[in-house]
Amino acid sequence: MKHLLKISCILAFMFTFAGYAQIHDEEAKLIQEAFGVDKKDMLMMYMALPDDEATVFWPIYDAYTGEKNKLGMERYQILKDYAANYESLSADQADDLTTRLLKNNMAIEKLQLKYYNKMKKAVNPLQASKFIQVEKYIESTMRVRLQNNIPFIGEAGQLKG
Known part of the structure; x- marks a missing residue:
C-alpha cells in the first residue's frame, strides 16, 4: 500500500495537468530538478549550434517535442492504469499493460529515428x-527516477489467473 501511495503521489505530481503542454512543463520541472537547468538550455549548451544551424534545428526540435508529448500522454495513461490495478492485476490486465508499454516504447524509438x-x-x-x-x-x-517508485507486479499480493 505504501508503494501505491508513492506511485500515486508521483504520478499526481508529474501529471496533475491535462494536455500536452502541461506534460512538457512537468517533464521540464523534473529535468530542472535532476540536472539544475532547463532541458532546452542544456541542449543549447551541449550542442553549441552555430546560428545558421540553430535556426534550422530548433523548429525541428519543437516539432519532435510536440509529437513526443503525445506519446508521453499515452505512457502516463499506462502508468495510471497500472497504479490503479497493480494490487489485483489479472493476467489479462498484465498482458494489456505490458503490450501497451512495449508499443509505446517502440513508438518513441521510431519517433526518435524519424x-x-x-x-x-x-x-x-x-x-x-x-x-x-x-x-x-x-x-x-x-x-x-520513476521506476524506483513503481511497485513490482505481485508486490502487494499474488496475481489473479
Whole structure:
C-alpha cells in the first residue's frame, strides 16, 4: 500500500495537468530538478549550434517535442492504469499493460529515428547524434527516477489467473 501511495503521489505530481503542454512543463520541472537547468538550455549548451544551424534545428526540435508529448500522454495513461490495478492485476490486465508499454516504447524509438534523420539532414549527423545522446540520457534518468517508485507486479499480493 505504501508503494501505491508513492506511485500515486508521483504520478499526481508529474501529471496533475491535462494536455500536452502541461506534460512538457512537468517533464521540464523534473529535468530542472535532476540536472539544475532547463532541458532546452542544456541542449543549447551541449550542442553549441552555430546560428545558421540553430535556426534550422530548433523548429525541428519543437516539432519532435510536440509529437513526443503525445506519446508521453499515452505512457502516463499506462502508468495510471497500472497504479490503479497493480494490487489485483489479472493476467489479462498484465498482458494489456505490458503490450501497451512495449508499443509505446517502440513508438518513441521510431519517433526518435524519424527526427534523427530530419536533424542530420538539416544540421549534420554529429549534431543530430549529440541530440539523441542527450535525449536518451534524460529519458533514462527520468525512467529510473520513476521506476524506483513503481511497485513490482505481485508486490502487494499474488496475481489473479
